[in-house]
Amino acid sequence: MRIAVLSGAGISAESGVPTFRDDKNGLWARFDPYELSSTQGWHSNPERVWAWYLWRHHLVREVAPNDGHRAVAAWQDYADVTVVTQNVDDLHERAGSTKVHHLHGSLFEFRCDACDSGYTGPLAAMPEPSLEVDPPQCGCGGLIRPDIVWFGEQLPDGPWDASVEAVVSADLMIVVGTSAIVYPAAGLPELALSRGVPVVEVNPEPTPLSDRVTLCVRQSASSALPALLPQLPELLRQARAKRA
The missing domain is CATH 3.40.50.1220 (TPP-binding domain)
Structure with missing residues (x-):
């Protein structure tokens, strides 16, 4: 079968694992999901979007099937x-x-927002949620983003x-x-x-x-x-x- x-x-x-629209503690509650999960949001404030996904990445690592x-x-x-x-x-x-x-996509895969190369380098620890974290930088000069399908993406x-x-x-x-x-x-x-x-x-x-x-x-x-x-x-x- x-x-x-x-x-x-x-x-x-x-x-x-909180569902997407519940995945906001007090720090994130004032943000619309579109601000955190769209290419527009990324271009406007990549540090905020990266912090959001980095926190979720570490959160999921701590839970079990x-x-x-x-x-x-x-x-x-x-x-x-x-x-x-x-x-x-x-x-x-x-x-x-x-x-x-x-x-x-996956919280455990990352790629450059410019050249699309995969990224397997180190990630910052996040014992507590932080409003903004600088994303890693690719050798081409682009920024590393989560390999997640954002609003409006195919x-x-x-x-x-x-x-x-x-x-x-x-x-x-x-x-x-x-x-x-x-x-x-x-x-x-x-x-x-x-x-x-x-x-x-x-x-x-x-x-x-x-x-x-x-x-x-x-x-x-x-x-x-x-x-x-x-x-x-x-x-x-x-x-x-x-x-x-």
Whole structure:
């Protein structure tokens, strides 16, 4: 069986990673997310944007995968599992998932804003959030930025193409912890449904996708996913009977 998993902020929130719009303590609360996650914001104040992402980089390093991440990794013992994630953390990889495509980039990868070269040099420590930190400088004179997809930027072709291929070839799709409102990622479950692939949504709250999926599981990722796989055949049978 081939399983495509689309994961969003909800699965990582259970590990202590704040969702994007909640990821602001008192220091950051007065800033609009666009100021911190757009090319315009970067050009206006790269020191502020760098400080924001450096803090998130160090925050994520201190948390651990939860039972939801570990369950998805464990499914690899029974199926060909591809994870497509909207998250910029590395918790799926740390849990053991081997095929992970990051649609929105990663807090652990960096590149020059001028020549696009990757950066693997040192990063400043950040025991406490700081409002502004000077970003490292590339040898070409450009500034090092997080390799994150900011507002208005295109998704990277490689991860997107691989994600579409995973969905197109899947026998089953599981959508976990995502609001289903951020496109183009939100279009992937719709693609699966259009091809007759059953789609299971795992989310404690309803989303715009809920009325269209094959099955809704109204639990958190860490509660639902560890026991989900063996129950799926019967759950899907019941869901299809209810819709008939």
